[in-house]
Amino acid sequence: xxxxxxxxxxxxxxxxxxxxxxxxxxxxxxxxxxxxxxxxxxxxxxxxxxxxxxxxxxxxxxxxxxxxxxxxxxxxxxxxxxxxxxxxxxxxxxxxxxxxxxxxxxxxxxxxxxxxxxxxxxxxxxxxxxxxxxx
Numbered sequence: 001x002x003x004x005x006x007x008x009x010x011x012x013x014x015x016x017x018x019x020x021x022x023x024x025x026x027x028x029x030x031x032x033x034x035x036x037x038x039x040x041x042x043x044x045x046x047x048x049x050x051x052x053x054x055x056x057x058x059x060x061x062x063x064x065x066x067x068x069x070x071x072x073x074x075x076x077x078x079x080x081x082x083x084x085x086x087x088x089x090x091x092x093x094x095x096x097x098x099x100x101x102x103x104x105x106x107x108x109x110x111x112x113x114x115x116x117x118x119x120x121x122x123x124x125x126x127x128x129x130x131x132x133x134x135x
Contacts, residue, residue, distance in 0.1 A: 014044035014135050016133040016134065018042065019131075020130075021036060021038070022127060024116065031060060032060060032067075032119070034087065034118060034126065035059070036070075036087070038054070040053030040054060043135060044108060048104060049110050050101050051099070051101070051112075052098070052099050053097070053098040054096075055114075057069040057093060058092070058093040059087035061118065067086070068086055069085060069114070070082055070083065070115040071098060071113070072112070072114075072127065073102075073112045074111055075103060075105065077102070077105045078102055081102065083100065087117075109132055110132070110134075111132050112130070
């Protein structure tokens with residue numbers, strides 16, 4: 001038997017949706033651009049979390065290194081972790097699914113951030129606003 005508090009089961013109370021984005025147009029002489037949109041859910045399972053996300057991405061490359069999208073994430077119990085994949089000029093966008101798990105502390109906090117890699121000559125990462133969820 002599962003006890004409930006105020007009619008909410010632990011499973012229903014232990015997940016939160018998130019949405020993070022990154023968008024940039026870079027370059028004085030080129031038309032490199034990056035668009036990453038990540039939506040998903042983080043769910044508590046005991047002392048672990050499960051992160052499931054759908055990543056939509058589109059990057060245009062005139063020059064520079066190959067482009068990638070990135071998702072940075074991690075809980076208070078661990079260092080940042082990263083998932084990266086190639087980012088191409090797919091129309092209207094490419095779509096990937098990410099499923100990850102990790103440890104949770106009692107605060108239940110998980111951080112998520114969207115980003116992209118590229119540049120005119122040399123590559124570097126750009127990151128959007130960090131989002132926190134509590135599960």
